[in-house]
Amino acid sequence: MNILAIDTSNQLMGVAILKDEIIIGETVTNIAKNHSVRLMPAIDQLMREVSITPEQLNKVVVAKGPGSYTGVRIGLATAKTLAWALNIPITGVSSLEALAYQGKFFNSYICPFFDARREMVYTGLYQWKNSRLIETDKEKNVNMDDWLHELSQMGKEILFLSPDIHLYKEKIISYIGSQAILPEGPFHQTSPSHLALAGKTKPADDTHLLTPNYLRLAEAEANWLKSKKGNKHDG
Amino acid sequence: MKNDLYILGIETSCDETAVAIVKNGTKIFSNVVASQIESHKRFGGVVPEIASRHHVEQMTIVLEEAFNQAELTWENIDAIAVTEGPGLVGALLVGVNTAKALAFAKQKPLIGVHHIAGHIYANRLENEFEFPLLALIVSGGHTELVLMREHGSYEVIGETRDDAAGEAYDKVARMLELPYPGGPHIDCLASQGEETISFPRAWLENDSYDFSFSGLKSAVINKVHNARQRGEHIEKVDIAASFQASVIDVLTKKTKRAADEYRVKQVIVAGGVAANKGLRAALEKQFSGTNISLLIPSIHLCTDNAAMIAAAGTIAYEQGKRSDLKLNANPSLLLR
Numbered sequence: 251m252n253i254l255a256i257d258t259s260n261q262l263m264g265v266a267i268l269k270d271e272i273i274i275g276e277t278v279t280n281i282a283k284n285h286s287v288r289l290m291p292a293i294d295q296l297m298r299e300v301s302i303t304p305e306q307l308n309k310v311v312v313a314k315g316p317g318s319y320t321g322v323r324i325g326l327a328t329a330k331t332l333a334w335a336l337n338i339p340i341t342g343v344s345s346l347e348a349l350a351y352q353g354k355f356f357n358s359y360i361c362p363f364f365d366a367r368r369e370m371v372y373t374g375l376y377q378w379k380n381s382r383l384i385e386t387d388k389e390k391n392v393n394m395d396d397w398l399h400e401l402s403q404m405g406k407e408i409l410f411l412s413p414d415i416h417l418y419k420e421k422i423i424s425y426i427g428s429q430a431i432l433p434e435g436p437f438h439q440t441s442p443s444h445l446a447l448a449g450k451t452k453p454a455d456d457t458h459l460l461t462p463n464y465l466r467l468a469e470a471e472a473n474w475l476k477s478k479k480g481n482k483h484d485g
Numbered sequence: 486m487k488n489d490l491y492i493l494g495i496e497t498s499c500d501e502t503a504v505a506i507v508k509n510g511t512k513i514f515s516n517v518v519a520s521q522i523e524s525h526k527r528f529g530g531v532v533p534e535i536a537s538r539h540h541v542e543q544m545t546i547v548l549e550e551a552f553n554q555a556e557l558t559w560e561n562i563d564a565i566a567v568t569e570g571p572g573l574v575g576a577l578l579v580g581v582n583t584a585k586a587l588a589f590a591k592q593k594p595l596i597g598v599h600h601i602a603g604h605i606y607a608n609r610l611e612n613e614f615e616f617p618l619l620a621l622i623v624s625g626g627h628t629e630l631v632l633m634r635e636h637g638s639y640e641v642i643g644e645t646r647d648d649a650a651g652e653a654y655d656k657v658a659r660m661l662e663l664p665y666p667g668g669p670h671i672d673c674l675a676s677q678g679e680e681t682i683s684f685p686r687a688w689l690e691n692d693s694y695d696f697s698f699s700g701l702k703s704a705v706i707n708k709v710h711n712a713r714q715r716g717e718h719i720e721k722v723d724i725a726a727s728f729q730a731s732v733i734d735v736l737t738k739k740t741k742r743a744a745d746e747y748r749v750k751q752v753i754v755a756g757g758v759a760a761n762k763g764l765r766a767a768l769e770k771q772f773s774g775t776n777i778s779l780l781i782p783s784i785h786l787c788t789d790n791a792a793m794i795a796a797a798g799t800i801a802y803e804q805g806k807r808s809d810l811k812l813n814a815n816p817s818l819l820l821r
């Protein structure tokens with residue numbers, strides 16, 4: 251069983267190959283450089299290194315967002331096409347869920363998030379229970395102050411995981427205080443190995459129907475819906 | 486004996502998700518186009534982010550359909566050709582990354598194709614080329630005159646300095662409150678009206694084959710705006726006819742002059758605006774009785790499709806051109 255995992259949903263670009271129970275190869279870069287140019291060569295090179303040909307792949311796992319719209323689409327276009335062309339199953343995993351794997355041995359709540367600009371974040375709330383990752387609050391695109399206020403009401407320890415942690419560190423502490431757990435740098439990066447692991451146990455998606463997990467409407471669409479609603483009120 | 490070449494083409498530069506399979510650059514086995522026009526209509530134009538979203542949702546479905554319709558398998562495919570530019574970057578990225586994944590999964594050669602080369606080669610699906618030839622490309626994003634002395638060689642001898650002809654059409658259509666996409670509506674109205682207003686024609690320098698449509702666009706918009714302010718009735722059919730007459734006049738005369746100067750054997754018209762009936766009629770009149778043959782592809786090959794990309798990719802493949810897995814979308818790719 252050879253699983254290829256791909257994550258280009260945020261600045262980090264990760265590729266991993268899981269052979270049965272073992273990660274036999276992993277490539278991670280975390281630099282602001284074009285995923286579109288680098289993804290396919292990275293997959294090609296890693297697979298050559300570990301001597302696995304495309305036909306020897308049994309499953310593709312892809313981080314389906316949230317994150318950069320373009321990044322998510324590069325990953326999905328690549329992963330869906332590979333799955334379709336090789337006629338193998340594909341599983342899309344939420345990028346927030348993949349990140350929450352960094353808190354595998356934490357007992358309380360885990361809050362992974364990605365900055366979504368203008369004080370908004372893509373986030374959700376997770377908890378490990380009996381070695382299973384449970385989504386305890388639905389993923390959403392929310393104002394960080396509103397979200398932290400909500401979390402502060404829980405009165406529980408919360409592990410915050412985010413590549414954008416530096417943008418919100420002070421805010422988190424001001425709302426959550428000592429119950430906020432903020433680990434060191436590398437814990438805030440998704441590992442493509444964890445992505446592979448997350449996708450391994452999940453059922454496959456329909457290749458044609460797998461779509462990005464944007465968590466947000468395109469701006470034009472949101473405005474259009476707003477204007478339609480506005481018209482209704484006026485009329 | 487030379488083997489037949491089967492090229493898979495992929496096109497996602499704007500709002501059509503398209504995949505096609507073409508044999509020897511001339512025979513279409515399948516040409517599937519998933520149009521997004523219905524989705525963009527409500528916004529009055531193509532919204533790049535929405536276009537990209539549709540592409541990633543449609544891509545594998547369209548791919549599968551192209552193979553089903555062609556009744557071919559991967560064994561038959563010699564190479565994959567994809568539009569690498571110009572176009573909307575987010576939209577192009579979906580096609581480029583799809584093509585790269587296919588090239589890797591099936592270990593097939595990959596060829597990046599210029600969108601305009603595709604529009605020109607759409608003609609070869611219906612008529613063999615004779616060189617030298619002149620191509621007039623008119624679409625929402627382009628107005629260009631391209632001289633070809635042989636296969637795969639493109640010399641841009643003239644291009645728009647501001648708006649593309651199709652862009653002017655869209656803006657004038659919006660001014661006249663016509664539904665999106667406006668080009669066909671203007672064409673239709675124009676056929677019912679008269680050229681009652683003499684709008685400017687931008688000839689530029691005597692020896693130039695460049696175009697300019699922004700002055701014309703502003704003149705039309707001012708005319709309509711002033712009439713509305715004075716509460717005068719505007720005859721939309723006449724505005725459309727007068728606007729279209731100006732566009733066509735410049736396009737046909739410059740094309741004719743270039744065709745004569747370079748002594749071309751064929752004039753090829755390509756791009757979405759090539760579907761315009763007024764333009765077709767004017768060009769036919771201009772070239773009738775000359776020894777230059779005028780070629781305008783069928784309407785479904787004028788608008789964006791992937792058969793044209795496969796056709797242009799076939800020539801590139803035969804000439805040994807290859808792209809590697811680093812291929813990227815290039816929204817401002819130059820034709821050369």
Ligand SMILES: [Zn+2]
Pocket residue numbers: 600604624756757788789
């Ligand atoms: Zn086009």
